[in-house]
Amino acid sequence: MPTTPKTLVRHSIPFLLLLFCATRSETRSYLRLHANGSETHSLKEKGDDLFALYRGTILANDSKRKKIAYTCGSGDLCGGVGDRLKGFASTFVLALLLDAEFVVEWTSPVPIDSFFKMPVMTNGEGLRKSAKNATTWSLIDAHSSSMELKKLRMSNFRELWRSNDFISIHLNGAVWNHFVMNEHLVDIGDKYSLNRFSKRQLFEVVMKYYFSTPMPALQNFVVREAAKFR
Structure with missing residues (x-):
């Protein structure tokens, strides 16, 4: 039987519910409860500025740019949903600080782009094989x-991976703030003004940027499931 978004959704209910809630409702609730309107707007503006600068950096000389991938495949020690999201955010920040292109190899338990429209290349495995x-x-x-x-x-890390054009990262911790404090990457941190973000704020803007647009199959499923609890 061919695999379709519908069958993937049906066989991944716990994962989908947790991921969807963790990346949308929880973040919005936190912002409503802990920030006033101007602060929320300010965080959005800072996040928009961060990703606009990063996109511009990646587009420049893209063909020769190093690629760093968050990797979570079959048999990998990815952890639960929370660990995966923390590893995802940490890997993105490391890619940012190395002026590398961030890509995704998240295929377990199902490919992440089956459920979210992600503004990033998700064919990390293919890119790795051609590196x-x-x-x-x-x-x-x-x-x-x-x-x-x-x-x-x-x-x-610059010296460690000087000769590598593709780095698969297996990471499951909330360690992005330690990358920001890395003594060899301070210059890039200043370029992106990362000191403007608290640890939690940086996580929030990364989650919002990458996980804000569910694919129709996931969106419809969550709406149907939520209706059962009303």
Whole structure:
């Protein structure tokens, strides 16, 4: 039987409900409860400025730009939905700080672009296979190790991946703030004015940018399921 968005939705109900709620309703509720209108507008403007500058950077000399992929495939230690979203955000911030193009290899339990229209290339696996010098970097459950977190702030990632054109990242922690504090990446952090964002705000703008547009199959499913609880 061919796989369709409808069958994918039906077989992934818990994952979809958690992901959809975590990326839309929860964020909007947080902004309503903890920020007044001007602060919310200010955060939106800062997020818009951040992604506009990043898109412009990526479009320049795109063919030779290094690619960094958030990777979550079959057999990978991705964690639950929360861990995946934290790993996604952390990987994006690392790509941002390295002036690399952020791509996605999220295929487990189902391809993420089956449910969200994402403003990013999601064919990471194909890009990795066509890369001249691909590599993999993993950091799982780093939040439990202060030594690992210290390494994130001190490692010279530019030098580490100087010869690589594609890096698959396996990451499941909320460590983007440690990348921002990395002593070798301060110049790019200043370029994007990342000091304007708190840790939570940076997570919010990343989630809003990448997970705000559900595909019709997911949107219709959530509406139907929500109606059952009314």
